[in-house]
Structure formats: C-alpha cells, structure tokens
Amino acid sequence: MTTVPQITCTQRRLKLACLYIATYIMNVSDFFMAELGIRWSIAVKADVLMVLPKDKERKKSRRDYREKKTKHIIVPDTIDFVEKRKLCEEETVDRGSDLCMYIVTWNMNGKVACHDLVKLLGRKRENFDFYVVGLQEAPHGDIASLIQKALGHDYSKVSIAIIQSLQLYIFGKKYWDPLIRDVRVDKIRSGGLGGVVRRQKGAVAISFHFIHASFIFISCHLAPHENNVEERNSQYQRISQTIFSDSQKRMQINPLGFPKKETKVITPTSLETSDMVVWLGDLNYRVEGSRKSVAFLINQNLQQLQAKDQLSREAKKGEIFHGFCEGPLSFRPTYKYDIGTDNYDTSAKRRVPSWTDRILYKINSPAIMKAHVEEYDCIESIKGSDHRPVKVHLYIKFRRPLMHALNEQLSHTAYSLFKNCM
Incomplete structure (x- = not known):
C-alpha cells in the first residue's frame, strides 16, 4: 500500500504564507501592470505558483514577436x-x-x-x-x-x-x-x-x-x-x-x-x-x-x-x-x-x-x-x-514583448519564494 506523505501543520502554514507573499507581490505590481495594459491571472498547480497573462494577450504577443523578429535591420556605420x-x-x-x-x-x-x-x-x-x-x-x-x-x-x-x-x-x-x-x-x-x-x-x-x-x-x-x-x-x-x-x-x-x-x-x-x-x-x-x-x-x-x-x-x-x-x-x-x-x-x-x-x-x-x-x-x-x-x-x-519578460521575472520571483518554503 502506498504511503501518502503527511504534511505537518508547520509545512501547511509555510505554504500558505508563501502563497500570501506571492499574491502580495502581484498586488503591488498591479500598479505598473496597469500602465502597460496587462491583466494577470494566478494559477496554483502541483504546488507551483505561476503568473500568466490572459490567453488572448499571450497568443497575440507571441505572434507579434515572430513577425517583428523576421524584419531586416540595418545598423549604421557612422552617426x-x-x-x-x-x-x-x-x-x-x-x-x-x-x-x-x-x-x-x-x-x-x-x-x-x-x-x-x-x-x-x-x-x-x-x-x-x-x-x-x-x-x-x-x-x-x-x-x-x-x-x-x-x-x-x-x-x-x-x-x-x-x-x-x-x-x-x-x-x-x-x-x-x-x-x-x-x-x-x-x-x-x-x-x-x-x-x-x-x-x-x-x-x-x-x-x-x-x-x-x-x-x-x-x-x-x-x-x-x-x-x-x-x-x-x-x-x-x-x-x-x-x-x-x-x-x-x-x-x-x-x-x-x-x-x-x-x-x-x-x-x-x-x-x-x-x-x-x-x-x-x-x-x-x-x-x-x-x-x-x-x-x-x-x-x-x-x-x-x-x-x-x-x-x-x-x-x-x-x-x-x-x-x-x-x-x-x-x-x-x-x-x-x-x-x-x-x-x-x-x-x-x-x-x-x-x-x-x-x-x-x-x-x-x-x-x-x-x-x-x-x-x-x-x-x-x-x-x-x-x-x-x-x-x-x-x-x-x-521587440520581445515586455509582458513576456515581466511574466518570466515575476513568475521566477514567486516560484522561488514558494519553493524555498517547501
């Protein structure tokens, strides 16, 4: 019979505390997210907290990035x-x-x-x-x-x-x-x-x-x-x-x-x-x-x-x-x-x-x-x-959509906080 690992009260409290801290980070960041027109959703799956843009915005940003990446760019030799x-x-x-x-x-x-x-x-x-x-x-x-x-x-x-x-x-x-x-x-x-x-x-x-x-x-x-x-x-x-x-x-x-x-x-x-x-x-x-x-x-x-x-x-x-x-x-x-x-x-x-x-x-x-x-x-x-x-x-x-970079930065910060408390 498989033994289900027991989660102690202390561990549960630590996870809840980390979730609260990560959510607080998102709330603080809402101020400058609004400046960029980015809406965020928080998903908690498999003990990992992730910060994701809405699907339509994410797909549009990736498409824009692929289109911009293909443009030919010329850098001047002089001023x-x-x-x-x-x-x-x-x-x-x-x-x-x-x-x-x-x-x-x-x-x-x-x-x-x-x-x-x-x-x-x-x-x-x-x-x-x-x-x-x-x-x-x-x-x-x-x-x-x-x-x-x-x-x-x-x-x-x-x-x-x-x-x-x-x-x-x-x-x-x-x-x-x-x-x-x-x-x-x-x-x-x-x-x-x-x-x-x-x-x-x-x-x-x-x-x-x-x-x-x-x-x-x-x-x-x-x-x-x-x-x-x-x-x-x-x-x-x-x-x-x-x-x-x-x-x-x-x-x-x-x-x-x-x-x-x-x-x-x-x-x-x-x-x-x-x-x-x-x-x-x-x-x-x-x-x-x-x-x-x-x-x-x-x-x-x-x-x-x-x-x-x-x-x-x-x-x-x-x-x-x-x-x-x-x-x-x-x-x-x-x-x-x-x-x-x-x-x-x-x-x-x-x-x-x-x-x-x-x-x-x-x-x-x-x-x-x-x-x-x-x-x-x-x-x-x-x-x-x-x-x-x-x-x-x-x-x-x-040229790389800014919200992708923000997503990576904030997701990494939130995930690190959560992981360190496990």
Whole structure:
C-alpha cells in the first residue's frame, strides 16, 4: 500500500504564507501592470505558483514577436541623424512604447540655481519612466537632492556617478525598482588641472539591467579648443575601450590628453556588448569657419552649418561614434553665450558658436529593442551658463514583448519564494 506523505501543520502554514507573499507581490505590481495594459491571472498547480497573462494577450504577443523578429535591420556605420518627433510632449503618451526617457546634458559653468534645475527637467514629468541628467562644470552642492525634490515622490534614485564637477544622475519611476538590477558605476579621469578649477575632464558612467535588456549611460567632458580634434578623438577612444572593462589596465593620460602608453584592448568592449548605449556631455567638438560666416549660417541654413561640425566630420571618417544615432541639429549652436543673454560671445576672443553639447545613442541588439528620438533640442530659457542645455526624449520599444519578460521575472520571483518554503 502506498504511503501518502503527511504534511505537518508547520509545512501547511509555510505554504500558505508563501502563497500570501506571492499574491502580495502581484498586488503591488498591479500598479505598473496597469500602465502597460496587462491583466494577470494566478494559477496554483502541483504546488507551483505561476503568473500568466490572459490567453488572448499571450497568443497575440507571441505572434507579434515572430513577425517583428523576421524584419531586416540595418545598423549604421557612422552617426545616423534620425527624424524628430514630439510624442512625449503630448498630454497622453502612446503606451505602445515600453519606456520613455528624458535625457539632458548641461555644462553649468560652475553655477547652479534651483529654478534652472527645475526648468532643466522639463514639464509633464509623469510621462517619463527615467530621467538621465549629465552635468559638466557642476558647482559644489547637493544636486541629487535638488533633482529628487523637483521630480517628486514618484521617482527614486537609480544611481549617481561623480568625479568632482563631472556628474551623472539617473532617476526612475518607483514602480520599476523591482526590475532594475546589476547597477554599476565607472569613472575615467583625464589628466591636467581641470579638476582643481571645477572643470574636470573625463567620463562617468552608469550601467544596469532593466528586465532582459542592458543599458550604459556615459556623461563626458572632453578637451576644449577648436584645434584639439585629435585629442578629443583619443579621449573618446580611451573611454569607449576601457569603460566597465575591469580585466584590462587602463591607459594613463598626460596633461595634453594623449595616452602615455598603449595597452592591449580586450574585445568586445562593454559598449559593444551592452544592448543600448547613451553618450552625452560637453564633447567640445567645434564648428569650423569664421565667426561672420558661421553667424550667417545660423540665421539662414543650419543644415549647411552642420557640414562644418567637427563631430559630424570625424564620425563620417570613421574615427568616432561607430553606429551611433543622433537627432537632427535643428537648434542653434549651444556654445558660447554671454551669460544671461541670447548673444554669442562678445568678449575679445569672440569664439565661434558650436554644437559642443550632444546626446547620441546606439542600439547593439536590434533584435531586442528599437528606439527613436521624440525631441532633440536645446533649452533656450536657461541662461545661467555660457552653454545652453541639450535634451532628448528617447522612445524605446522592446521587440520581445515586455509582458513576456515581466511574466518570466515575476513568475521566477514567486516560484522561488514558494519553493524555498517547501
């Protein structure tokens, strides 16, 4: 006769407790599930708790994934200037996308004002899932607290990376917190005395996994002056080859920015293996030409002016930013202004206006996600620095249905809780 194993009172209580905890997790997650239009059912079979989408939604998602997977995808060799849209500025955001990111970079020129930081984060903040704020020449002060206060209680800090005046902040909606993991920070300094005068050159970076996708965000401040193109290229190469590369010794940089000695680069780099890379900052690439000719083109033909942009030229030559995308340069050059005015540099130097402040992105895994620019523009209303801030609304859609990934993540969490109590 087969003996039926007896379940003790303690075991029964543990199973009921685990079921209660797992159900509680589902209830907590309902808030952000509703944002994505996903309905869930809980099934308990053979002592296994599973979280499943409704059948019709599951079948539709699998069919969409098979259809999208068959599409041919082309990755650009140099910078691809993408079309500008403005979906995220509308009152109702298209929830067919999975994430909407607000990304902004600003060289603060050592000054900060609370009202400028509020303007920096834009309006209708509830529309954005993540805020990425890159600052150069940032002054002393608790900027993280100012950003948190401006964003409100719906957002929480993902991570912060700081080298003196070179800073990067990422905040996200609180309901995404359980799906963010493996957060890391990296910092790369370049030489010179820039850090002493709050003009630190180099890069700071934050990486993390969101569900099944990996992201890297880099904020940098490269070498100044029009004739230092090769130095900027060298700094870009060093950052791209060594960021988050723990297995290799990094190159030492002399005060001019050139490497003192070469190191053997391990491939692929982190920038190649991450699903998405976003690069922002004061890249300091200038517009070549006389002040008079550039001023004329600013008022008459920005597209023709772009042909004189050093960053665009170097990218076309294959020196920098392989496969990156950037929104159209349909805004006026962001440097150098007389502080507090709309006038370009009227000092004796009369610097040539340039697009020094940029935001670019790269998709390394087009089978996993796609992205496009909703808005790429400068913020003309912020005049507290000799730079204008630059922002982009980045609209991301996962090719693999997001609810499948959420199902896997939450099912695994619930199952693990249940199994550990048996």
